[in-house]
Each structure stands twice: as structure tokens, then as C-alpha cells.
Amino acid sequence: MKRVTVKDLAKELDVSLGTINKALNNKPGLSDETRKRILKAADNLGYKVNRVAQSLARSTIRVGIIIPDVWLEYYTYLKEGINQELDRLSDFNIQGKYYTVSSLHSGKESITALNDCVRDGMDAVILCPLYHADYSSSLNDLYQKKIPVVVLGSDIREANKLCSVRVDAYKAGRLAAEFMGWISAKEKPIAVFIGNKDFSDHKDKVDGFLDESKKQPYGMVSIFETHDDPEIAHFMTNKLVRETSDLGGIYIATGNSISVCKYLSENNIKNVRIIVTDVFKEMIGYVKQNIIQGMIFQDQIAQGGVAVRVIYDKLVRNIVEKETIFIQPQIVLRNNFEGYFKYLKVE
Amino acid sequence: MKRVTVKDLAKELDVSLGTINKALNNKPGLSDETRKRILKAADNLGYKVNRVAQSLARSTIRVGIIIPDVWLEYYTYLKEGINQELDRLSDFNIQGKYYTVSSLHSGKESITALNDCVRDGMDAVILCPLYHADYSSSLNDLYQKKIPVVVLGSDIREANKLCSVRVDAYKAGRLAAEFMGWISAKEKPIAVFIGNKDFSDHKDKVDGFLDESKKQPYGMVSIFETHDDPEIAHFMTNKLVRETSDLGGIYIATGNSISVCKYLSENNIKNVRIIVTDVFKEMIGYVKQNIIQGMIFQDQIAQGGVAVRVIYDKLVRNIVEKETIFIQPQIVLRNNFEGYFKYLKVE
């Protein structure tokens, strides 16, 4: 019943607390034999560290967070998740420091931020990667210095990182296709809007959608790149609607669903089914107008929270998760989407 | 930057730590004036208690949990949620103790358990209420003794409790009706199976379904009580399918969806759309056979976790949440339901 403490171990083995501590935390200055004896006894007696006491005694853990301050409707939620978890862990003596990047495309800035994290003595880093940036040499550097890096939101493949946390994009695509099968009429053609086929997360969504589409009664599926630019998305919607009179639906797999909805609403087009990605406040009106039938929720809050927790687990408990942590996508409909705003607690 | 501690307050105001502690925790033995002076200074200096240090110093918080050990596919998940959260808080010096009840209907047993909690000196209680039990006098007793009670899973209305935590049943009903509108053919009649119209949670689901049905293209909706008995559910499905040749779909709003699916599967009935409640392992086969088209997930894990956290917040931080905490229902489809098992982490 009573908890086994380091004191109990020290008494049992007749060594000092310092020695116990070194053995438990794998620190140098201890004979191999003593270490083994202590670890074995700890195991036998069922010793479990009290993390509360531990965090009270040790120095503060500092986490650098590299995140763009543009495309706010997306990154705000990741940040919110990070902040919520940091707040929850704040009494555990862990602190975050933000390094913001001012563009989605300037990889240079975010590589500088990575180096700044080293300079500022961060114990770990959360990195929201930009497209077209080559992080490999900086990541190698951090790896050498034993500073774990968690890649958040999308992935940097084959790089030195602790792990990546992101939505299961393939599954998100499949889920969208399944729902599209219910809401769109038979045989009608379907369009998918993504940012860029070269980005693996985008590609995964397309692949998922296409694979599941084989089982669905709707017609041919075509893929369009919007480069995540609202004007392109608006233009493409216009073109598509004009040229494909019997268009069944559009799945907007990445950003810019708002400009698509705007076009449909302004032109009073009611018979094109729409599945969007993420749940943002700007969508409220379009859901109520029945322009949007479904939303694929990627739970950025959970993604951000998990990123922080992975770091905490690594640094404090030395627990390493698998290399990719997938957040499960959800489908959200008109009758429950408002709950997501309350849940998100973001204004 | 540096955290303000009780010591800082004591030094600043030139009083002892004990006095500071009494003021901060609203304990007796202190002049009103001193108390006010301390609280004001704490506020000014931005003092925030360190819960880690606090939990290290105070005695263990004990929570009694009254839960049936029948209908496992449901209660197991509530328990899992409770256990996960207790585990997360275990270093904060909080412990749970289970009081199991052997039937869903014997209110007597769970009232005895409530009294046992008092006898055993529990600091708080989580109660999963049974139908047809009159808890009011026991709950009054606990209320007198200042032992907070959280009602979990369903509600006990107009009783002395801290709060109740449950799914938003009305919204669950609406969500089911919305999805039924997509999957069921126009004009076809729909059936809703619930346990008992007299139970408020069941009634709420029916009300939600009926309200949303007004906007839906399917035909008349009829409600059937199964008394949460698998044999009755099986029998009713049989009768319904035979007598209503064009039946569009069934929404099983409470338990026993498995016996409905079993009937449909055995009799090779493919054209009745099915929405079930909860996501259980027994459903896997029926989802893959396309007997089940949608599942309304009530996130029992979250419900259990929130119940524990509400108690922790009340006892440790003296924060009181609103009287009803609603967990949001989710709709889950074939392509993402398997993620829920991993997420649930229950075997």
C-alpha cells in the first residue's frame, strides 16, 4: 500500500540517497555492480518515481516552439493545444518559448529559429515544418547535441527527429470519400481540391480518397491543385461548376474551403455537395446554409498537446513513443459541429 | 519571471508561513483583517499555488467509485476513463476505491455503497446511477458531510450533487437523424429503439431524433422500447422487418444493437440502414459486412476522465464546474471506427 521511496531503497541497501539517484537516473560516478544492485532492488520493491517530487527538485525544462504566425485559422489551434498542455504541465516545471516564422515558404527563417533554440539552451524543440525547406543539416546538429525535436502538423521524412505528430491523412481521405458516397448522387463526377500533389500529406489524402472511391457509387474523381491560395480555389470552383454541369461534390482536402463556399453561396449553387477540412468559425454560416455537408476534423488541439507530452515523456521519463503518432480524423456534421468550438475554447 | 511563493508572501507581509497558508486556504484561526491583507497581497504579487508542492505535502485524497460490474461493454470504458485519469493524477496524491454493484436494477445495493463510502472516509464519490433507485436521502447525507458526489453516465435530477457528467443525449439523437437522412431512402419509414421512454437520457435521444427528423426526407418515425434486453430487441427487429416491408432504417439509441445486427445478418437483410450507439468490438464484423452504417460515439473514456478531474478541481483547487457537463457525441463511420479501439486502449 505504502509507496516505496528512494529513502526506503537507501535504507534497504545501506547506501546514500545520492547513490540511489545516480543509479536510477543513469548518471556517471558509480560502479557497475552497485548500479545493478540498486536497479534490481528498485524493481523488486516496486519502486516508482514520484514525478511530483521530482519536478519540484529539478531545474526547469525549456521547450522551443517554431511555428508560423500566418494562416492563423490553422496554427492558432496547434498553438492552443501546445499551450493547454504546457499549462497543464506548468507545475511540473516545464516552460515553452515561441519562435515565430513570418511566412509559410521561407525555410531560411525557420532554420535560423532552429539554431536559435540551440543558442538559447532549449532542452527540446517542437517544429512545425514549412514546405520546401531543407532541415537535414540543422536537425543533425540538434541530434548530435541530444536535443530532441518533435515535428508537428506534417512530416519531415528521413530526418533526425524524435518523432512526428500529425493527422492520419490517408484515413482522412478515405473517410471523406465514404461520406461523399452517402451525400452525392450516383454516377456524378467528384472533384478533390488539394494544395500540392508533391506534399506527402496532401498526396496521402488524395490516395485515401481515391482508394475508398472504388467502393462508392459516384462517378469519376478529378484532382485539382489550389496551392492553398484562396483566389485559385475560387477561380477553379467557378471554372469547374461552369464546365461540369452535373458536378456531384467537392472534397476540399486542405485549406481554402471558405473561398469555395463563398463562390457557391454567392452564385446560389445548391446541388454540389461539399466536404471541407478542419472546423473553423468562418464555416458556421455555410453549414447553416447547407452549403457544407461534412467537415473532416483534424484535431489540431490534440496534435499540439501530444507534441508537448511526447517531449515531457522523453525528457522526464525517458519514454520514447513510436516514430509517427497519428491523430485520428473525425467527421463532423451540422448537428454536432458547434460542440467543437466550445471544446476548442479558442475565440 | 521568477515564481512568487508563500515564502515571498510571508517575507513581504512579515507574517509566518502558517498564517499565509490559513489565509490562502480559507481556514479558521485568523483575523479578518490579516486574511484580507494576505489575499490582497497574493493577488497583487501574482501568487499562484504550486499544485505539485501542494500535493506532496497534503494527505491523500480518496475517491469512492460506485459502478455496476454488469453490462461490461459499457461500464468498462467508463472505468477505463476513470482509471486513466486517476493514473495521470496518481503522483498528485489521489486514490480511487471501487464499490461494485452486481445488478443494473438493485438500487438498494448502490445506496449501501454510498453509505460505505462515508464509513470508509472517502473524500468524494463518483456514482453511476441505476434506474429506479431513490438516492435522495443518501445524497442529502453526503451533502451535509460535505462529500461531493459526481453523477456519471446518466443523471439524477434535482438531487444534492456536485454535478453530473454525461453525453449530450439530445444532440446525439439529432446527429443520428441527420445521418439517417443521408443514408436512408426518401419517404421510407424509420424506427428508433430505446430502452425505456421514462428514462430521461433515453427520452432526450428520442426528442433529438424527432426534432431533426422534421428536416429529413425519410418517412414516419416510430419509437420502440426494448428495455435494453437483447431478446426483446431481436424479437422486435424480426416483427418490424416482417410487418414493414419498406423499412428504411433503425436507429438503436441505447444498448442491444448487436442482437439487431445479428438478426439482419442471419436473415441476409441488406436494405435496412443501421445507426448504432457506442463503438464496441462486437460491431467490427457488422461494420465490415455493411450492416452498420454509422455509430454514435459517446466517449465514455472522456466521461470517466472528466468525472475524476471535476473532483480533483473541486477538492484541490476549489473550482466548481457547471452543474451538467456534456460530452459531445461523435458520428463514426466505417473508415475511422477502428481508430477508436486503439484510442480506447481497452482490450
Added chain:
DNA sequence: CTGAAAGCGCTTACAG
């Protein structure tokens, strides 16, 4: 390689 002491920020008796 090992040990004794101080300290993290609180709470809890107990003494005055």
C-alpha cells in the same frame, strides 16, 4: 566512487 546536507513550495500538527 560514495555520502551528508540543503532545498524545491507547500501543509500539518503543535506550541505559544
Added chain:
DNA sequence: CTGAAAGCGCTTACAG
């Protein structure tokens, strides 16, 4: 009504 001391379970210098 107020204060001084011990202790919760760890870690971190520092001394030997």
C-alpha cells in the same frame, strides 16, 4: 489569533 519546525520525495552541488 500567530509562529516555528518538521516533513512530503526527490535532485543538486559539494565534500570526502
